[in-house]
Amino acid sequence: MGTVEITQRGPDAMIMRWDGFTAAALPEIRERVCRWLSIEWEPSAAIARLSGDLRDFTRIPVDSGVIAYLREHHGCSPAEYAASRSAWGPYLALGYKLARLREKLEAA
Numbered sequence: 001m002g003t004v005e006i007t008q009r010g011p012d013a014m015i016m017r018w019d020g021f022t023a024a025a026l027p028e029i030r031e032r033v034c035r036w037l038s039i040e041w042e043p044s045a046a047i048a049r050l051s052g053d054l055r056d057f058t059r060i061p062v063d064s065g066v067i068a069y070l071r072e073h074h075g076c077s078p079a080e081y082a083a084s085r086s087a088w089g090p091y092l093a094l095g096y097k098l099a100r101l102r103e104k105l106e107a108a
Helices: 023-037 044-055 064-074 078-084 086-107
Strands: 003-010 013-019
Touching (some): 003 023, 013 023, 064 078, 078 086
Antiparallel strands (some): 003 013
């Protein structure tokens, strides 16, 4: 999964950065960013989704990358990983992200 970061320099200028996408994806990224920033776009659905994601750390968002990572680095499934870290309670996803960050920093 990639990330997109937008910084507004002024009322008519922005800086767009992305990571995890190829250069060929630039036109689509630019199109989506312009749509996100459009005055006519109604962002309430996206805001509701984000606010829920930002407050709910009880579950790890599982995709094929997470499954492969857990199998390779921990030899377990997402359910087994979550069960073995039940002490993290409502902060399971946050703990997972911090543990991955720690592993990346240790490997660097």
